[in-house]
Amino acid sequence: DTEVTQTPKHLVMGMTNKKSLKCEQHMGHRAMYWYKQKAKKPPELMFVYSYEKLSINESVPSRFSPECPNSSLLNLHLHALQPEDSALYLCASSQDGQGHQPQHFGDGTRLSIL
Amino acid sequence: QKEVEQNSGPLSVPEGAIASLNCTYSDRVSQSFFWYRQYSGKSPELIMSIYSNGDKEDGRFTAQLNKASQYVSLLIRDSQPSDSATYLCAVSSTGNQFYFGTGTSLTVIP
Numbered sequence: 102d103t104e105v106t107q108t109p110k111h112l113v114m115g116m117t118n119k120k121s122l123k124c125e126q127h128m129g130h131r132a133m134y135w136y137k138q139k140a141k142k143p144p145e146l147m148f149v150y151s152y153e154k155l156s157i158n159e160s161v162p163s164r165f166s167p168e169c170p171n172s173s174l175l176n177l178h179l180h181a182l183q184p185e186d187s188a189l190y191l192c193a194s195s196q197d198g199q200g201h202q203p204q205h206f207g208d209g210t211r212l213s214i215l
Numbered sequence: 216q217k218e219v220e221q222n223s224g225p226l227s228v229p230e231g232a233i234a235s236l237n238c239t240y241s242d243r244v245s246q247s248f249f250w251y252r253q254y255s256g257k258s259p260e261l262i263m264s265i266y267s268n269g270d271k272e273d274g275r276f277t278a279q280l281n282k283a284s285q286y287v288s289l290l291i292r293d294s295q296p297s298d299s300a301t302y303l304c305a306v307s308s309t310g311n312q313f314y315f316g317t318g319t320s321l322t323v324i325p
Contacts, residue, residue, distance in 0.1 A: 200308070204305075
């Protein structure tokens, strides 16, 4: 078990559906991240929130929409996804937003797009 | 483009041997270095952080950093079958972005 909690663990959705991935941490970390990981590839950064503000958006398609309601929560809203979006979606948090501290990952949400 | 390179492997070692994993990076101003272990189908798990030149030991794991050579390594002593996983090197310079290597697949043979 990790201190970063992601829900759901698995999600199957059609291309016209709208769903959300959720991430929660109670370590007092001030930076939170969304990554996408395909099989046998390293995690690919999508978004970074630092002190609840979006600081990095790695040219992610608009069908992915992040939200940070407070310092402990991070959501990823999904709409009109494509089959190639099927992947493991990882949330991570770190103590600061400066990159000096390690990132701690949740267990991930395995997403399948039909 | 900031690059982090690792040998993809697979690296196979017999049980009880030392496994040596290597990582090079391109950004000279990189300040923080991390090793993660990832089992198949699971999320990355932090093993070691290292920030200054030299060795850092934690149990069976030793991280080594040489900033002049832009090189960081991970040694696993007394390798166990449970160490079989993919090991990811991550490097951070300015800002809050990590750059991950492609990972090295390690298999420890009983």
